[in-house]
Amino acid sequence: MGAEIQTFPPEHLKERFDRIVARYPKRLAALIPLLMMLQREYQHITPEHMEGLATYLGTTPAHVLGVVTFYTMFSHRKRGKHHLYVCKTLSCHLRGAPGVIRAFEEKLGVKAGSGEATPDGEFSVDTAECLGLCEQAPCVLVDGQRFGNITPEMVDQIVKELSR
Amino acid sequence: MSIRETRILLSDIEHPESPTLDFYLSGGGYKALEKALKEMTPKQVVDEVTKAKVRGRGGAGFEAGRKWQFLPKNNTKPVYLTCNADESEPGTFKDRHIMERRPHLLIEGCLITCYAIGAKTGYIYVRGEFPQAQASLSSAVEEARAKNLLGPDILGTGVSIDIWVHTGAGAYICGEETGMLSSIEGGRGHPKLKPPFPAVEGLFRCPTVVNNVETLSNVPFVIREGADAFLKLGTADTPGTRIFCVSGHVEKPGVFEYECGVNLKDVIAAAGGVWKGRKLKAVIPGGASAHVLLPHEIDVACDFGSLAKAGTIMGSCGVVVIDDTTCMVETLQNVLEFFAHESCGQCTPCREGTGWARKIVTRIEAGKGTMADIDRLYEVADNFEGMGGKTICALSDAAAWPTKSYVKKFRQEFEEHVRLGRCPMKGA
Ligand SMILES: Cc1cc2nc3c(=O)[nH]c(=O)nc-3n(C[C@H](O)[C@H](O)[C@H](O)COP(=O)(O)O)c2cc1C
Ligand code: SF4
Ligand code: FES
Numbered sequence: 027m028g029a030e031i032q033t034f035p036p037e038h039l040k041e042r043f044d045r046i047v048a049r050y051p052k053r054l055a056a057l058i059p060l061l062m063m064l065q066r067e068y069q070h071i072t073p074e075h076m077e078g079l080a081t082y083l084g085t086t087p088a089h090v091l092g093v094v095t096f097y098t099m100f101s102h103r104k105r106g107k108h109h110l111y112v113c114k115t116l117s118c119h120l121r122g123a124p125g126v127i128r129a130f131e132e133k134l135g136v137k138a139g140s141g142e143a144t145p146d147g148e149f150s151v152d153t154a155e156c157l158g159l160c161e162q163a164p165c166v167l168v169d170g171q172r173f174g175n176i177t178p179e180m181v182d183q184i185v186k187e188l189s190r
Numbered sequence: 191m192s193i194r195e196t197r198i199l200l201s202d203i204e205h206p207e208s209p210t211l212d213f214y215l216s217g218g219g220y221k222a223l224e225k226a227l228k229e230m231t232p233k234q235v236v237d238e239v240t241k242a243k244v245r246g247r248g249g250a251g252f253e254a255g256r257k258w259q260f261l262p263k264n265n266t267k268p269v270y271l272t273c274n275a276d277e278s279e280p281g282t283f284k285d286r287h288i289m290e291r292r293p294h295l296l297i298e299g300c301l302i303t304c305y306a307i308g309a310k311t312g313y314i315y316v317r318g319e320f321p322q323a324q325a326s327l328s329s330a331v332e333e334a335r336a337k338n339l340l341g342p343d344i345l346g347t348g349v350s351i352d353i354w355v356h357t358g359a360g361a362y363i364c365g366e367e368t369g370m371l372s373s374i375e376g377g378r379g380h381p382k383l384k385p386p387f388p389a390v391e392g393l394f395r396c397p398t399v400v401n402n403v404e405t406l407s408n409v410p411f412v413i414r415e416g417a418d419a420f421l422k423l424g425t426a427d428t429p430g431t432r433i434f435c436v437s438g439h440v441e442k443p444g445v446f447e448y449e450c451g452v453n454l455k456d457v458i459a460a461a462g463g464v465w466k467g468r469k470l471k472a473v474i475p476g477g478a479s480a481h482v483l484l485p486h487e488i489d490v491a492c493d494f495g496s497l498a499k500a501g502t503i504m505g506s507c508g509v510v511v512i513d514d515t516t517c518m519v520e521t522l523q524n525v526l527e528f529f530a531h532e533s534c535g536q537c538t539p540c541r542e543g544t545g546w547a548r549k550i551v552t553r554i555e556a557g558k559g560t561m562a563d564i565d566r567l568y569e570v571a572d573n574f575e576g577m578g579g580k581t582i583c584a585l586s587d588a589a590a591w592p593t594k595s596y597v598k599k600f601r602q603e604f605e606e607h608v609r610l611g612r613c614p615m616k617g618a
Binding site for chain 2: 085120
């Protein structure tokens with residue numbers, strides 16, 4: 027795991043990191059945007075990331091850890107290449123979210139919110155609170171892509187589309 | 191009565207070119223910015239917005255112009271604008287439509303506001319679950335920068351303003367203004383005690399204005415057309431239009447922009463009415479935090495004052511429609527799962543209380559509750575309702591209001607769960 031990154035920030039992200047830091051009068055303000063980039067690149071936040079970021083932004087690893095654990099979009103465990111956020115809140119619940127969540131769990135053989143990815147590392151499933159997409163309830167956000175008005179019957183098709 | 195939309199914020203959102211700078215300019219875009227910078231002093235801009243009585247569209251309805259006037263006078267520190275684009279109140283999705291389809295409208299609103307309050311930097315805090323909105327805003331910022339509408343020496347006026355898009359990472363509490371500021375500073379989204387209010391000590395301990403996306407998107411119209419034109423729209427209590435987000439059990443969920451004061455019943459009818467020919471059971475008028483309304487209570491004008499008089503809130507204008515096949519105990523359970531999950535945990539009444547309430551309602555829904563549990567649920571909510579300084583922020587109120595109103599208005603249904611030992615809506 028640690029072999030993934032020798033230097034911090036990782037070479038290919040360095041320029042983008044520096045550009046984001048420059049937007050703020052205090053370096054620490056870049057923490058969440060940078061964590062979002064790392065989460066997207068590596069599907070999780072490693073202890074090396076946290077130490078690297080702490081030094082890079084001038085804070086402690088403990089502070090970074092506190093932030094990582096507070097926000098639902100960060101994870102210590104490696105998520106699937108495609109991480110599904112299935113909305114479970116009010117409007118989606120009223121229009122059948124529980125059936126959709128069950129259908130994804132059955133199709134992929136992982137439990138929603140368990141943090142566990144499929145054995146091939148392709149998929150993981152999370153339930154999410156209101157995704158702000160309630161006019162398309164029930165809905166899923168995955169890889170920044172949205173699927174709306176989902177029925178349990180559509181789950182096969184969505185998984186197939188993502189696997190392509 | 192059938193009603194007609196008045197589209198100011200959402201005009202032309204269906205047009206494929208709607209997000210581009212060229213399209214925005216062709217409709218008179220950035221004319222208000224030019225007018226403000228070239229013909230008005232910052233004070234005149236503040237006065238115009240104050241005169242227009244633009245009430246905050248984030249939920250509380252506080253007047254934007256008055257908020258801007260709270261900034262300290264002889265201030266030497268930098269001033270910041272932070273635009274609240276966290277939009278996480280369940281049932282709310284209006285800001286997303288503005289950001290994705292009319293990003294320049296929001297950016298123009300931010301720029302004029304920065305000029306008015308003397309800010310050189312504005313941050314738009316967009317929730318992490320809105321990658322499309324972030325992308326749309328980011329490219330609009332770059333387009334505006336390339337045309338000298340943003341950045342140094344805007345349009346040769348000597349005024350320099352930068353706007354940056356900042357991402358959240360999944361936490362409802364970052365929609366609360368001080369929680370959002372903690373988050374931008376690189377911390378957990380912990381709200382802070384007020385006072386000091388952000389206007390006095392906000393981002394990086396500097397004077398800061400926090401406004402919602404829809405609030406700021408009204409500013410270009412007010413400056414271009416004048417406060418009087420804005421005051422002609424809507425009601426005396428709430429001038430202007432609002433974007434209604436209608437979801438749940440309706441035939442045509444979506445966003446609809448009406449003048450404030452429109453009847454709630456007509457808004458629901460315009461969204462196709464209750465789906466599948468079913469009957470109406472309940473309506474949540476202003477996001478999941480709002481007190482629930484019964485069918486006979488929805489003949490009400492939608493502005494802040496009228497909905498408050500009806501015992502609920504206009505809030506975020508997230509209208510959730512619930513049909514008669516729905517179990518209200520299960521619905522409250524869903525709402526309380528949300529609030530218990532999103533409580534940031536700093537205040538004991540909120541952290542423990544929302545958790546207890548969730549446990550009690552879950553027990554009742556499962557048919558394992560007692561009659562005493564129903565009263566207990568109400569009392570627990572009454573106890574964590576923050577009014578009176580029990581908690582740092584209003585999340586605890588937001589959880590208490592639905593809880594108390596569901597128990598009060600649907601008490602029979604709660605009692606039936608206890609009597610039958612199961613949920614009556616789920617068959618024997
Ligand atoms: C728990 C909680 C969540 C909130 N979430 C949001 C939100 O998602 N978006 C928003 O604009 N305001 C939200 N608010 C209101 C903000 O604290 C603040 O009042 C608002 O952004 C001010 O802007 P306005 O005056 O333009 O409405 C929330 C408040 C609370 C207590
Ligand atoms: S009221 Fe709840 S959400 Fe608000 S600061 Fe206290 S614990 Fe956090
Ligand atoms: S409740 Fe699912 S997107 Fe809003």
